[in-house]
Amino acid sequence: MLTYFLRRVLYTIPIAIGVSLVCFALIHLAPGDPLSAVMPEGASSETIASLRSFYGFDRPLAIQYLTWLTHVVTGDFGYSIMTRRAVLGEIGPAVFNSLMLGVAAVLIGFTVGLLLGLIAGYAAGSARDRVVTSLAVAGVSVPHYWLGMVLIVIFAVNLGVLPATGMGAGGSTNFAFDWESLKYLVLPAISLSVIPAGIIARTVRGTVAEVLKQDFIQTLYAKGLSPRRICLHVAKNAAPTVLAIIGLQLAQLLGGSILVETVFSWPGTGFLLNTAIFTRDLPVLQGTILVLAMFFVFINLIVDLIQSAFDPRIKRN
Amino acid sequence: MANLSFDVLDAAPTGRRPRSRSFWHAVGRRLARDPMTLTCAAILSLILFAAIFAPFVAPLDPYRTNITHRLLAVGDRHYWLGTDELGRDLLSRLIYGGRMSLFMGFVPVFLATVIGAALGIVAGYAGGALNMAIMRLIDVFYAFPSVLLAVAISGVLGAGLVNSLVSLTLVFVPPLARVAESVTTQIRSQDYVEAARATGATGWRIVIGHVLSNVAGPILIYASSLISVSIIIASGLSFLGLGVVPPEAEWGLMLNTLRQSIYIAPLNAVLPGIMIFITSMCSNLISDGLRSAMDVKV
Numbered sequence: 001m002l003t004y005f006l007r008r009v010l011y012t013i014p015i016a017i018g019v020s021l022v023c024f025a026l027i028h029l030a031p032g033d034p035l036s037a038v039m040p041e042g043a044s045s046e047t048i049a050s051l052r053s054f055y056g057f058d059r060p061l062a063i064q065y066l067t068w069l070t071h072v073v074t075g076d077f078g079y080s081i082m083t084r085r086a087v088l089g090e091i092g093p094a095v096f097n098s099l100m101l102g103v104a105a106v107l108i109g110f111t112v113g114l115l116l117g118l119i120a121g122y123a124a125g126s127a128r129d130r131v132v133t134s135l136a137v138a139g140v141s142v143p144h145y146w147l148g149m150v151l152i153v154i155f156a157v158n159l160g161v162l163p164a165t166g167m168g169a170g171g172s173t174n175f176a177f178d179w180e181s182l183k184y185l186v187l188p189a190i191s192l193s194v195i196p197a198g199i200i201a202r203t204v205r206g207t208v209a210e211v212l213k214q215d216f217i218q219t220l221y222a223k224g225l226s227p228r229r230i231c232l233h234v235a236k237n238a239a240p241t242v243l244a245i246i247g248l249q250l251a252q253l254l255g256g257s258i259l260v261e262t263v264f265s266w267p268g269t270g271f272l273l274n275t276a277i278f279t280r281d282l283p284v285l286q287g288t289i290l291v292l293a294m295f296f297v298f299i300n301l302i303v304d305l306i307q308s309a310f311d312p313r314i315k316r317n
Numbered sequence: 318m319a320n321l322s323f324d325v326l327d328a329a330p331t332g333r334r335p336r337s338r339s340f341w342h343a344v345g346r347r348l349a350r351d352p353m354t355l356t357c358a359a360i361l362s363l364i365l366f367a368a369i370f371a372p373f374v375a376p377l378d379p380y381r382t383n384i385t386h387r388l389l390a391v392g393d394r395h396y397w398l399g400t401d402e403l404g405r406d407l408l409s410r411l412i413y414g415g416r417m418s419l420f421m422g423f424v425p426v427f428l429a430t431v432i433g434a435a436l437g438i439v440a441g442y443a444g445g446a447l448n449m450a451i452m453r454l455i456d457v458f459y460a461f462p463s464v465l466l467a468v469a470i471s472g473v474l475g476a477g478l479v480n481s482l483v484s485l486t487l488v489f490v491p492p493l494a495r496v497a498e499s500v501t502t503q504i505r506s507q508d509y510v511e512a513a514r515a516t517g518a519t520g521w522r523i524v525i526g527h528v529l530s531n532v533a534g535p536i537l538i539y540a541s542s543l544i545s546v547s548i549i550i551a552s553g554l555s556f557l558g559l560g561v562v563p564p565e566a567e568w569g570l571m572l573n574t575l576r577q578s579i580y581i582a583p584l585n586a587v588l589p590g591i592m593i594f595i596t597s598m599c600s601n602l603i604s605d606g607l608r609s610a611m612d613v614k615v
Contacts, residue, residue, distance in 0.1 A: 022461070026469060027473065141598035146593060153586075252464075255463075256465065
């Protein structure tokens with residue numbers, strides 16, 4: 001058990017280094033000088049040179065990478081070219097906002113997906129199964145940013161019951177856990193939840209149908225166990241797969257919420273990333289991508305560890 | 318295993334001439350009996366047909382603006398599905414838009430399939446250090462959420478068709494390479510591959526004769542399930558302003574520009590999304606149909 005844990009944790013290190021390399025390489029893939037966005041028209045060559053050395057762009061790439069990496073591990077992500085504020089200070093609140101949106105979406109997606117998946121899995125092959133499966137396919141196929149627009153049309157424009165965009169009245173970004181604030185979370189969270197709901201429903205359906213087909217379930221019936229007790233066995237056997245999918249969905253949502261955040265002007269990482277892209281604020285861009293990717297790596301690690309704790313068969317592979 | 322069950326099916330007394338026992342023949346027969354997949358294939362073909370022959374199918378010029386006819390409602394006598402914020406005919410733009418959206422659905426997946434399968438087969442067949450090198454590199458790219466990676470690459474490279482193509486292809490290579498690698502690794506240790514090697518077959522011959530034919534099924538199924546993802550992410554990139562550039566008719570870009578008019582003409586604004594939804598739903602259902610017809614688990 002412990003060796004597996006250690007091996008899995010150690011394995012994360014080269015991945016994390018690789019991810020940091022990709023994030024570093026990203027800004028060097030960018031066409032043109034990263035400073036061109038802030039450089040005034042016709043800046044003198046001395047100004048350009050001094051700014052280049054200020055941001056460290058004049059040193060060899062390997063040195064730049066190592067310097068950047070040592071700064072990053074100590075929490076220094078550099079300064080935004082646009083706002084001149086520390087990148088970490090910009091990313092922190094954005095990550096919190098995205099995380100809140102992501103957790104809300106996964107909670108909705110989990111509840112709906114689990115319910116639909118159980119209904120379909122227990123009735124595999126029936127008409128009910130086909131309806132639920134079609135719903136799940138629709139959930140996976142819907143462009144969620146478009147769904148966000150449709151929800152705005154229905155609930156904000158026509159019915160006027162929920163706010164269309166933003167995170168609080170008057171553009172406020174202070175989130176309180178009361179209904180006034182939660183109202184702003186409802187539509188983006190629903191838009192973001194359809195894909196995980198579809199994926200979770202399909203996974204739960206498949207896993208439950210698979211478990212129900214196994215011999216030991218027959219044995220349990222033969223032994224006279226009540227359906228409720230059997231359901232517990234099904235849940236225990238389906239849990240590792242379902243758990244893994246839920247963890248991965250949360251991680252995907254954090255990186256994938258950019259479209260929904262743009263539609264709803266939700267001040268999360270996606271919104272920050274979008275602004276950074278169009279202002280060519282490369283330190284913010286790089287920092288946000290790095291933080292999100294590291295989060296993804298970290299959640300993958302946690303999911304694997306939890307899954308192996310649940311299911312000892314995994315460790316043998 | 319799969320072939321065995323088809324043999325049993327074919328051997329059933331039907332009173333007719335025994336049909337071909339080939340795998341693909343059986344797949345085709347199963348698909349022909351699947352109304353859902355057939356319907357979806359018909360809808361997708363219709364959209365594809367309209368897109369390819371757009372100049373003949375579209376009633377009006379999709380790029381002709383008319384400032385006095387801005388945002389006409391759906392159901393107009395002249396503009397059947399109304400007009401957009403610049404007075405361009407929406408129906409014609411939706412028909413033309415299918416060109417780019419379908420292109421962005423299929424081409425990145427095709428490119429990624431070729432690259433991913435090649436990398437996966439090489440890694441799986443060679444094993445050892447080469448496998449380690451390729452697969453760890455793949456793992457690094459796999460460590461990014463897919464939308465984030467696409468947005469990051471497109472955001473850095475800038476908007477445009479080629480850049481979107483590059484970023485989407487890069488997003489899809491890792492999962493496809495993983496599928497190819499795992500299937501190849503399994504096959505490499507099979508007795509018949511060992512036997513082929515013992516009879517003097519070269520590496521190339523084994524890869525082409527045995528590995529490729531076994532990898533093809535799972536890769537094809539997995540790739541087909543990525544088409545809808547590709548359509549949605551590509552439209553999403555355009556929606557963010559990172560995909561194709563105006564005035565190109567593309568569903569995601571149309572959603573982006575029509576979004577400003579959502580309060581005035583909500584129905585017009587959501588129309589391109591319906592096209593994306595239908596196309597991606599159809600390709601998902603076709604992929605599911607193929608999966609059950611081929612009896613492949615990915």
